[in-house]
Amino acid sequence: MHAVALTRGLPIDDEQSLVDAELPDPTPGPRDVLVEVRAASVNPVDVKQRAASPELAEPRVLGFDGAGVVRAVGSEVTLFAQGDEVWWAGQLDRQGSDADLQLVDERIVGRKPSSLSFAEAAALPLTAITAWESLFDKLGLTETSEGSLLVVGATGGVGSIMLQLVRELVPGMRTVATASNDDNERWVRSLGASAAVDHHADLVAQTLEAEPDGVDWIFSAHSAGRAADYAHMLRPFGAVVAIDSAKDVDLDALKPKSQSWHWELMFTRPMQRTPDMIRQHELLDAVADLVDVGRVTSTVQTILSGWDAATFREAHRFVESGRTVGKVVVQR
Known part of the structure; x- marks a missing residue:
């Protein structure tokens, strides 16, 4: 699969700060859904993780918000099936959403609001x-x-x-x-x-x-x-x-x-594997319901098109400026 990868912490104007890479397609674990990512947002945590990264032995994929389509499920998955449209916020300790494919534990995945595009949806899960x-x-x-x-x-x-x-x-x-x-x-x-x-x-x-x-x-x-x-x-x-x-x-x-x-750290439940991890699935579904009845709207303000390192570097520059309103999203 194609991915936008981090190999070492560099200023975002350095072309090596985020690079295009070809990585093996991931294989779902028992509770994982394998999602084809259609859009991903860039958050302050992406900027901080990139800037502070040491030199890495293996490429790391950032991205903690995504929206896409389920392509495969693990043996114990009960909440989703192939073809479902979903949204999620991932984990600090797993590969992220700046890639063609991502593995996400089903307990931190929700149904994508049907009223939103993938780009509009990708702006919301983490926040x-x-x-x-x-x-x-x-x-x-x-x-x-x-x-x-x-x-x-x-x-x-x-x-x-x-x-x-x-x-x-x-x-x-x-x-x-x-x-x-x-x-x-x-x-x-x-x-x-x-x-x-x-x-x-x-x-x-x-x-x-x-x-x-x-x-x-x-x-x-x-x-x-x-x-x-x-x-x-x-x-x-x-x-x-x-x-x-x-x-x-x-x-x-x-x-x-x-x-x-x-x-407050929204990564605590998935990183610590708390018994109530599924609360994040439940609240994402609750927010999806609010969106689909028109009570909550997407906070996306900037949508960039282009599934490559140059576009993600541009998105990082927007967020790193500290002057963005709402969310910055990259779509295919």
Whole structure:
């Protein structure tokens, strides 16, 4: 099969940072589906994994979002059959979706929404899982929850689907979303944000202007040096859920008001082979249902065509710029 491979960490402008390669077709294990990938998105995790990679003995295929068609199934697969259209977010410890074919455990695969193209669908799995687990597993929100949520990183892939999930599944919630310009503000408000603030300016003052009594919960994609600010904005017993790998986080700032800090990594269930891995299959199907009835839309904003290393390098450049809104997807 053809694949776009990583062999060593290099700047994305280096033509060797991602290369075209011919690799053996993979063979499904007992719980695997073998999927013909039709589209794959590029996430910040792809950029980080590529840039930090040592020189590798074997080519590595990145890609953690995909949509495609099942071509074969393992001996114990019960959820899917050959010909099914599916979407998924893969694993850090397996080959990824930047290839013709990919093996994915059926328990982290969902049915592709019938109303979306493959490119539109590929934008959502990783971010939808991250947003869902953040809101409902980590923060413990329910359909009857009331209060306010600050979304830091609201224009990114996770923030863009999170705003929609809150709007549709937690109707009593007010959301304050970060947006650094008028176009970004229009974007977050179109997805359900109650108010918009500029995180490049005085985030605390603007947030408290929107929510004078403070916010009840914070989602953070940009946490470095923010713990004291978050503690100040959060009400007593409030909670933060963060998805970045911030090193400068002083959690002592949260203690006076008995606030809590949660980490979210959507790869935990598949990498740790937890007994509830199938929850990711279930929530992907739940999101597919929301999409097909028009309650949630794809967050793709940039679609690149060309199943080769040059196109994936271009997609990495977009994401690495830090200025993308929504998701970047590569399609065949």
